[in-house]
Amino acid sequence: MKCVRFEDLRTGNKRIGFIDGDVIRCVYGSLETYWQITDETFAMRDVRLLAPCVPKQIICVSFNYQKHAAEFGVEIPREPSIFSKAAHTVVGTGADIIWPKQVQELAFGAELGIVVKKRMKNVKAEDVPKYILGYTCANDVTARDLQRKERQWLRCKSFDTFCPLGPWLETELDPSDLSIRSYVNGVLKQDARTNNMIYNPYEILSYISQSFTLDAGDLILTGTPVGAGLLNEGDEITVEIEGIGKISNRVVME
Template sequence: MKIARFEHKGKVVWGSVRDDVVTILTGELFEGATETKEKISLKDVKLLPPIVPPKIIGIGLNYKKHIEESPFGTPEVPMIFLKAPTSIIGPLDPIILPDSKKVDYEGELGIVIGKRAKDVKESEALSYVFGCTIVNDVSARDYHQQDKSFARSKGVDTFCPFGPYIVTGLSPDNLKIETRLNGKTVQSSYTNDLLFKVPQLISFVSKFMTLMPGDLMATGTPAGVGPMKKGDVIEVEVEGIGVLKNFVS
């Protein structure tokens, strides 16, 4: 199922998307929401971030070719960081640049957790996944150099566009991921190039912090990271999910 979140008749609701039609869902999303008979044209709704995550977990240096282009060595364990919940924006929302001298795009596959997970075995990890989505892990490089920390460089307001949908039942093993800047392809890879695969990430993170329904995990970015400037259009496409498009302002 392809799930969208949007405003309808003054309320924020979820719907399942097929072609250009959205069917309103009823019930709790993580407890088995079901389709109603009410349908809306997709072009008549403004898509919101698919969920409001309790926490956003990022993974650094997790594509092999991205590690090769970076000045850092290969991590021995997943490099975990957190992004501020206030950094979340949805599709077509503006990425607002701060006074940073270098703000980069980072197209990523996102994983949404579907149930409480603590000390999860790798062999069982995928059963805790609700679905897959798309994340742009926007990052201010000079902030990171100044702080020696990801907190400010990745936590700025509007620095976590994600969506447009959550897709359930989609295997994260070998999805094509592509980022386009003003229509030009700048990142292109497959998720089988991940150093630490999704089951490893879920198992590892769950040893240190309890994962809750709705938590969002950005699994890392491929090679080709680069800067954005005001007026740019940035698109991240992941096979089977769609295109996350945002404007830079």
Template sequence: MKLVRFTAGDGAAQWGVLNGTQVQVTRGMGGEPTGETLDAAGVTLLAPAEPSKIVCVGRNYLDHIRELGNDTGDLPAEPGIFLKGPNTLAEPGGAVQRPDWTQNFHFEGELALVIGQRARNLTPDTALAAVAGYTCALDLTARDLQKTDLQWFRAKAADRFCPLGPWLETDFDPRDVRVQTRVNGQTRQDGRTAQMIFPVVDILVYLTRFVTLEPGDVVLTGTPEGVGPVGPGDTVEVEVSGLGVLVTPIV
């Protein structure tokens, strides 16, 4: 199923199931149908998550480690984790303003997942059952400030630095899918999740040793090689095979 979070007219945010040209309204993410059906053309999609936190894995593809010059030692022994706040979410199709306080504003296309149930001390056998669905993410980064921030706070966690969407796909195998990023129609990133140093199951098992993941929390899984700068007038598309395309204009 494709789970969508949306507004209709001037109404409050709602959840539903996208079925062709119709949206069946539900009681929350993956909840029971309310009986109301809307025309999909008449709704505005929102980021398909209501997280308490967004947990991100950095440097999870070897070629990306190399392109940033971070391959001077052994491969990471454990996932490198950083956080974004709920303030970073941006809706699919929504514009993101290039900040005037960075001179090197980068795109990073990624596979993301949204947690569906409270998760602590997951095992390899139970990890994927905690996932409500998968989607596309754009991890926007002030690359110059990433080198000076103590914990990448400005570089990664400024407002609207995490476009997410367009929907959550519940029936999805994350082990070997294509992750592409295009800028103005030109392919800039083209990798596969099978190239991850730490696959999705390992990430979830690792995270939940230390942190309780709550329903609605988001996990970003890392970006392939090919990252680079964007500026006003550029349009970034992140496509994960089977999950649709996340479009983000930069203004």
């Protein structure tokens, strides 16, 4: 099922629901409890889709595709190499990516995003699926010049709007072999499959949970394939993942 966060254009209220044909059927409840599907519906034309989650933490994996590691002259990590993005980077499809004044080079990276369903700690890889709420398209936007300049990646990854997500969460999906692509102004830039990952999604979440607790709503980005490149002002960047859908965002100077 496709789970969405959306804004009611008439009232400005933010809600959660599932797409049911040409309408959104609202639900009540928290991520850690059973959602109750209601009879309240909204027509798609009356809403604006928001980012499908509001994570407390965003944990990312670098160089998780062999060709991408080779592209940057990096050895294949012997275990998942993780870093974080600030939570306020999240925006939905259609929102602008704001190019900060202090950034010279802005890069994109298509990624499969995973949203955690319930608190997980020390979870074995084979048990990870029951801790996953759903999957979404993600764009790991990076200030590439700052990434080269600084020893740590938090700032270069964490400017506002640097994590577009959406258009929804697909709650029923096998992530093991999905097409993942990115386009800039309609031109194909990245084209890979998730079975090319060095560490698969279940291994990644298990590894992270061995180190620290993941809570309901937290977001995991699983790495970008070869071809992640630079953007220009006015560019439209689209991320498309098989079985989920696609998101598009335009680059606007601050």
